[in-house]
Amino acid sequence: MEQLGDEAQLVKRAVRGDDHALSTLLRSHYTLLYRYMLKVTMNKAMAEDLVQDTMLKAIEKIGMFRQQSKFSTWLISIATRRYIDEMRKQQREQKWQTQEQALQSIRFHAAMQQQEWPHTLDALGELSYEIRVPILLKYYYGYAYEEIASWLGIPVGTVKSRLHNGLKQLRKELDEDD
Incomplete structure (x- = not known):
């Protein structure tokens, strides 16, 4: 396995489409990214899912990496955006569930008082x-x-x-x- 000192070369090769170089980069940054997401999410399963999503997104977008930051910084920025998106999604779902529960409660109350709904x-x-x-x-x-x-x-x-x-x-x- 190539050393991290060769990271700049690996990044250049990965951006040009070298799958082996990209694979090496992702493997070498997996633990760092996982530990970061574990601290961010405080949830092992969510951290694992988000790291996998981040790796897939990095594979899809490697050609767009402009090397203006370290590769690890780029991965962390992708992971952070994925986490924020996930939290927004959960908030929307929770809001919907809360509204649905409130509506069910009103219906139940009306039924208990034998009022028509x-x-x-x-x-x-x-x-x-x-x-x-x-x-x-x-x-x-x-x-x-x-x-x-x-x-x-x-x-x-x-x-x-x-x-x-x-x-x-x-x-x-x-x-x-x-």
């Missing part, structure tokens, strides 16, 4: 909060476009657009279920 509320619950809130404020509570825009910190035109798109989605959802 209108299908319209199910359809409303399917909308994103960015669309649901303006619809409720305008059509259920009767507030003006300007008030809604002020509360939400968005232009009046955006409120109107969200209302239009939201009503269109609601009509479509309700028509499909009839």
Whole structure:
């Protein structure tokens, strides 16, 4: 196996398409990258997955490596971006689960009080909060476009657009279920 002193040569060869050089580089940096990701994630399985993703991304993008930093720095930057993307994905999933659980709780509460749960509320619950809130404020509570825009910190035109798109989605959802 080549020594790390030859790293600059290995990088040049890898960028030109030498698979053996790239393989050598990735093997020699695997432990460093794994230890870094273990500290970042504090989760062994996630660290392993992200290191594998990083290695695959490095294989795909090696031709774009401009050698303006060390190879290890490039790998760490890829791994860090992959981690941030994963955390954003988990936040979106967690947000969706929280909203779904809250909706289930409201349905259960209505059932326990033997209240009817209108299908319209199910359809409303399917909308994103960015669309649901303006619809409720305008059509259920009767507030003006300007008030809604002020509360939400968005232009009046955006409120109107969200209302239009939201009503269109609601009509479509309700028509499909009839």
